[in-house]
Amino acid sequence: MGQVVIASRLSDGRVVFLRASADAVRPVEWVLELDAAEVAAGDERAAELLALGEADAETHQSVIDVYRIDVEEVDGCLRPTRFRERIRCCGPTVRPDLGKQAVRGGHADVSL
Amino acid sequence: MYRYDEYDHALVKDRVAQFRRQVARRLSGELSEEQFRPLRLMNGLYLQLHAYMLRVAIPYGTLDSRQMRKLAYIARRYDKGYGHFTTRQNIQYNWPRLEETPDILAELAEVEMHAIQTSGNCIRNTTSDPFAGAAADEIEDPRVWCEIVRQWSTLHPEFSFLPRKFKIAITGSEHDRAAVKIHDIGLLMKRDASGGVGFEVIVGGGLGRTPFIGRTIRDFLPKEDLLSYLEAILRTYNLLGRRDNKYKARIKVTLHETGAEEFARLVEAEWEAIRDSALKLPKEEVDRIAAHFEPPAFRALDSESPTTDARAARDPGFASWVRHNTVAHKAPGYAIVNISLKPVGLPPGDATAEQMDVVADLADEASFGEIRVTHGQNLVLPHVERERLSEVYDRLLAAELGTANVGLLSDIICCPGLDYCTLANARSIPIATEISKRFADQRRLDEVGDLQIKVSGCINACGHHHVGHIGILGVDRKGVEHYQIQLGGSATEDAALGKILGRGFSADEVVDVVEKLVSIYLDLREGDERFIDTWRRVGQGPFKEGVYDAA
Structure with a gap:
C-alpha cells in the first residue's frame, strides 16, 4: 500500500513514526501511533519523507535509526508487511500487556 | 561474599x-x-x-x-x-x-552493582558455578578467583579494545555447571598428582555462527599463576586476533586459524616473560579476597530430615520438586535449592519485581541472605536447611516459583528472540512456552527425565542451541519464521556440538517434532539412559527416520 518512516525516540527508545507537518520551521512531527503516520503512496514521496526524517534527526537530535517500512491497510488500520516491523509496531508477542499493543489492540496476526 | x-x-x-x-x-x-x-x-x-x-x-x-x-x-x-x-x-x-x-x-x-563491561569488546562478567561455596563436589570456591579476575579485568587498559568481546568462566569442581568449554577461556579447577590446586585451561570455545568447543592448551596451571597466564592469553589474542572481519574476530577463530598447539606455544612464551611479574599475587592478597568467601556459619545438623521426607511421601508435587530442584550440599543437613524461572507458558528467565522480593526474603530467612543466578536462567538459594524445604517450597509455590522442572525438558534456555532483539530473525520465547505447555504434566516430565532444550532466535546463538540435547534455531525464510533442529549437543564436561537433523520446520510444526523426538527416545531408551545417552548410542538415524518418514 505504501511506506512509513520509522525511528526510535532518543530520550526513551520508544518507536515513533513520521508525520509531515505544515510548520515551516520544523516540518516534521514524530508520533507514537502508526495510524497517525503519513503513508507515502509512491517511492518518490517515501524518499522525500525519509529525507525529511533524516534531516530532522540530524538537526534536532531527538530520534535515531530512521528508516522506511512497507505498510498495508488491514481492517482500517495500518500494518507493516514485514513480520519484524509488525512486532516492533505492536510489542512483544509474549507480553500482550506491554508495548503499543497494550493501547492499540492485540497481535492476532502473529500468534504462534 | x-x-x-x-x-x-x-x-x-x-x-x-x-x-x-x-x-x-x-x-x-x-x-x-x-x-x-x-x-x-x-x-x-x-x-x-x-x-x-x-x-x-x-x-x-x-x-x-x-x-x-x-x-x-x-x-x-x-x-x-x-x-x-x-x-x-x-x-x-x-x-x-x-x-x-x-x-x-x-x-x-x-548496592555495589553496575553495568560496566556488560557490552563492548572487552572482558565481560566472569561467570561461575552457581553452586559455588555450597556444592558437595567442589574442590575450592571458584569465586575467589572470579573476584581476582574481576579486579584484574575491570577497566584493564590493555584489554579495553580487544578484537571482539571476551568471556571467561570458572568452575570449582570437575562437574562443569558453568559451561566452561563454550567460553573464550574456560577454567576447570582440578588437583595435580601432589594435591596442589590449579586449573585446566581451555581456550577458544564459543557458539554463534562459527561454533567451537574449547581446546585445552594447558592441563594444569597452578592457581597462583592464574593472572599472568590469563594476561599471556589475552595479549596473544589481542595481537593475533583479526580486526578486519567482526565475524572472524573471536579467539575461537584465532585459535582455529593459528592452530591450538601453536597458539599454546605463543602463550607459554609470553607467559615465561611475565609469570614472575606483579601479576603473581602474594598469598596475603589471595587470602584477603578469599576471606570474603568464607562459608556462612552453618549449624551442626543431623543429616536426617524427617519433616521433608514425610511430606515427600504424601505429596508427589513436593517430592518431584525435592528430587529435581534440590541438590546435595557440602554441609550435612543442608540443601541447594534451585528456583525455576521456567513456569509453564511464560518466558524463560523472566522474574517479576514481586518474585524478586520473595526470593530476597527467602534468602534472608533461610539461606544466609545469599542468592545465585545460573547460566540456565534460574535462581538458587545456596544454603537451605533440609528440614525447611517444605516451608520454602510453599512460599515459592505461592509466588509461582515452585515449578519442579530444573534439568528437565521444560527447563529451556532461550534468548529474547524477535520479541525483543534487533538481531533476531525469528521468535524463540513462544517456541519455549509452547513446548512447556505441551509437556506441562509433571508425571510426563518426570518420566522423560534429564533433557536439555535450548532455543535461539538467530545464529548468534544466545540461546545456546548448538549445545542443547535438542537445539532449536530460528531463521527467516522468505519473511516467515522457520526453525532448524539439532540433536546431540552438550554444555557440560562432555561438551559437544549438536548435529542438524534435516530440513527445518514451521513454527506450528516445532512442538510436534519435539514431541516426536521424545517419543522416539522413550521407545529406544535402555535402563535409565538420558535422552543424550540414547542419542549417543543409536545415533541420528532413528530420530531422523522417525521425524521425516512419518511426515
Missing part, C-alpha cells in the same frame, strides 16, 4: 557521574549518536526493538538479598515490573529510558 573497598566504590561512582554527563550531552545534542553509542554500550545500554535494554552485571552470578531487592525496585520504579536473567548470569531490563539510566546506575552503585 565480596564487599567493595574504597577503590571499587570510587570507581563505580565516578563512572555513574561520567555517564550522567555523557547522557546530558547526548540529550542536548552536543554528542551525536555515533559518538555516544560506544559510550552507552560501555555502560551496558543497548537499543532494542521496542526500547533501550540495560544489562546489569551480576559478578559470577552471586548476589545478596539487598541487591536482589534493589533489582526488584529498579524493575518497578524504572522499568515495567520485571527483569530477564541471562545465560551469563546477568539481568536485563527491557524498557529503561535513556534519560533515567544514570539514576538507575546510581541506584545500583548503592
Whole structure:
C-alpha cells in the first residue's frame, strides 16, 4: 500500500513514526501511533519523507535509526508487511500487556 | 561474599557521574549518536526493538538479598515490573529510558552493582558455578578467583579494545555447571598428582555462527599463576586476533586459524616473560579476597530430615520438586535449592519485581541472605536447611516459583528472540512456552527425565542451541519464521556440538517434532539412559527416520 518512516525516540527508545507537518520551521512531527503516520503512496514521496526524517534527526537530535517500512491497510488500520516491523509496531508477542499493543489492540496476526 | 573497598566504590561512582554527563550531552545534542553509542554500550545500554535494554552485571552470578531487592525496585520504579536473567548470569531490563539510566546506575552503585563491561569488546562478567561455596563436589570456591579476575579485568587498559568481546568462566569442581568449554577461556579447577590446586585451561570455545568447543592448551596451571597466564592469553589474542572481519574476530577463530598447539606455544612464551611479574599475587592478597568467601556459619545438623521426607511421601508435587530442584550440599543437613524461572507458558528467565522480593526474603530467612543466578536462567538459594524445604517450597509455590522442572525438558534456555532483539530473525520465547505447555504434566516430565532444550532466535546463538540435547534455531525464510533442529549437543564436561537433523520446520510444526523426538527416545531408551545417552548410542538415524518418514 505504501511506506512509513520509522525511528526510535532518543530520550526513551520508544518507536515513533513520521508525520509531515505544515510548520515551516520544523516540518516534521514524530508520533507514537502508526495510524497517525503519513503513508507515502509512491517511492518518490517515501524518499522525500525519509529525507525529511533524516534531516530532522540530524538537526534536532531527538530520534535515531530512521528508516522506511512497507505498510498495508488491514481492517482500517495500518500494518507493516514485514513480520519484524509488525512486532516492533505492536510489542512483544509474549507480553500482550506491554508495548503499543497494550493501547492499540492485540497481535492476532502473529500468534504462534 | 565480596564487599567493595574504597577503590571499587570510587570507581563505580565516578563512572555513574561520567555517564550522567555523557547522557546530558547526548540529550542536548552536543554528542551525536555515533559518538555516544560506544559510550552507552560501555555502560551496558543497548537499543532494542521496542526500547533501550540495560544489562546489569551480576559478578559470577552471586548476589545478596539487598541487591536482589534493589533489582526488584529498579524493575518497578524504572522499568515495567520485571527483569530477564541471562545465560551469563546477568539481568536485563527491557524498557529503561535513556534519560533515567544514570539514576538507575546510581541506584545500583548503592548496592555495589553496575553495568560496566556488560557490552563492548572487552572482558565481560566472569561467570561461575552457581553452586559455588555450597556444592558437595567442589574442590575450592571458584569465586575467589572470579573476584581476582574481576579486579584484574575491570577497566584493564590493555584489554579495553580487544578484537571482539571476551568471556571467561570458572568452575570449582570437575562437574562443569558453568559451561566452561563454550567460553573464550574456560577454567576447570582440578588437583595435580601432589594435591596442589590449579586449573585446566581451555581456550577458544564459543557458539554463534562459527561454533567451537574449547581446546585445552594447558592441563594444569597452578592457581597462583592464574593472572599472568590469563594476561599471556589475552595479549596473544589481542595481537593475533583479526580486526578486519567482526565475524572472524573471536579467539575461537584465532585459535582455529593459528592452530591450538601453536597458539599454546605463543602463550607459554609470553607467559615465561611475565609469570614472575606483579601479576603473581602474594598469598596475603589471595587470602584477603578469599576471606570474603568464607562459608556462612552453618549449624551442626543431623543429616536426617524427617519433616521433608514425610511430606515427600504424601505429596508427589513436593517430592518431584525435592528430587529435581534440590541438590546435595557440602554441609550435612543442608540443601541447594534451585528456583525455576521456567513456569509453564511464560518466558524463560523472566522474574517479576514481586518474585524478586520473595526470593530476597527467602534468602534472608533461610539461606544466609545469599542468592545465585545460573547460566540456565534460574535462581538458587545456596544454603537451605533440609528440614525447611517444605516451608520454602510453599512460599515459592505461592509466588509461582515452585515449578519442579530444573534439568528437565521444560527447563529451556532461550534468548529474547524477535520479541525483543534487533538481531533476531525469528521468535524463540513462544517456541519455549509452547513446548512447556505441551509437556506441562509433571508425571510426563518426570518420566522423560534429564533433557536439555535450548532455543535461539538467530545464529548468534544466545540461546545456546548448538549445545542443547535438542537445539532449536530460528531463521527467516522468505519473511516467515522457520526453525532448524539439532540433536546431540552438550554444555557440560562432555561438551559437544549438536548435529542438524534435516530440513527445518514451521513454527506450528516445532512442538510436534519435539514431541516426536521424545517419543522416539522413550521407545529406544535402555535402563535409565538420558535422552543424550540414547542419542549417543543409536545415533541420528532413528530420530531422523522417525521425524521425516512419518511426515
